[in-house]
Amino acid sequence: MEMRVYVMLQFDEYKVKLNNLRPELEDLDQALGLEAAQREAEMLESESASDGFWDNLEKAQKVQQRIKTLQTKVDKHHKRKQCFCKND
DSSP states (O other), X not given: OHHHHHHHHHHHHHHHHHHHTHHHHHHHHHHHTHHHHHHHHHHHHHHHTSTTGGGXXXXXXXXXXXXXXXXXXXXXXXXXXXXXXXXX
């Protein structure tokens, strides 16, 4: 029984430590420019849906690659945040 109490106390201690890191996680959002990356990806996706987008294949491929890069950046950080929030 004593071991269980000790483990629960340790768990609560780590939970507090994680919660104290939350502001740094939010700062990381800003430092990585995630909002701007999301907006740019949305703009490029909209552009890629326009008529004639694929007329210039080289440019279209570059735009698609940029979209993928931006989405990967945003998705990776989103996954980190989800892992962090699961521990709340």
